[in-house]
Amino acid sequence: MDLNITAPMLVRSEAEAEYVNNAALWLRSTMKMEWANDDNPGQPPPILRFNAHGIYENVPCVIRDFTWNLDSDIDYVETGYTNSDKTVRVPVMNTFVISLSVTYSPKSIRENFSVKDYLAGKLKDQGYV
Numbered sequence: 001m002d003l004n005i006t007a008p009m010l011v012r013s014e015a016e017a018e019y020v021n022n023a024a025l026w027l028r029s030t031m032k033m034e035w036a037n038d039d040n041p042g043q044p045p046p047i048l049r050f051n052a053h054g055i056y057e058n059v060p061c062v063i064r065d066f067t068w069n070l071d072s073d074i075d076y077v078e079t080g081y082t083n084s085d086k087t088v089r090v091p092v093m094n095t096f097v098i099s100l101s102v103t104y105s106p107k108s109i110r111e112n113f114s115v116k117d118y119l120a121g122k123l124k125d126q127g128y129v
Helices: 014-029 106-112 115-119
Strands: 002-010 048-052 056-070 076-080 087-091 093-102
Touching (some): 002 014, 002 056, 014 056, 014 076, 014 087, 087 093
Antiparallel strands (some): 002 093, 056 093
């Protein structure tokens, strides 16, 4: 099962521009596995927990795709990184589009899942959607 999220982002200050840029960097980083110079090379991307709207509670997922839509006809906010001479320009209005793939371990399905409990709503807080 996939969950698709469209998140409009509004940037009104340098602090918000830095936050949005860092959020995009974090989302990209969660799609990558550990590499040769990392502590645990070969480690797959992390399994995240998705919570939203009271419908999705503690849903185990991985980020399958991330797109940062940057419009060309919009103003930008320029921000500098702390302790760096580099600057980044972030549009005042932009959109994050995130695709999550729900992933359950075989062990959790064998030990915790039943259709009867699922239909009764008893598994909602355990991440089953």
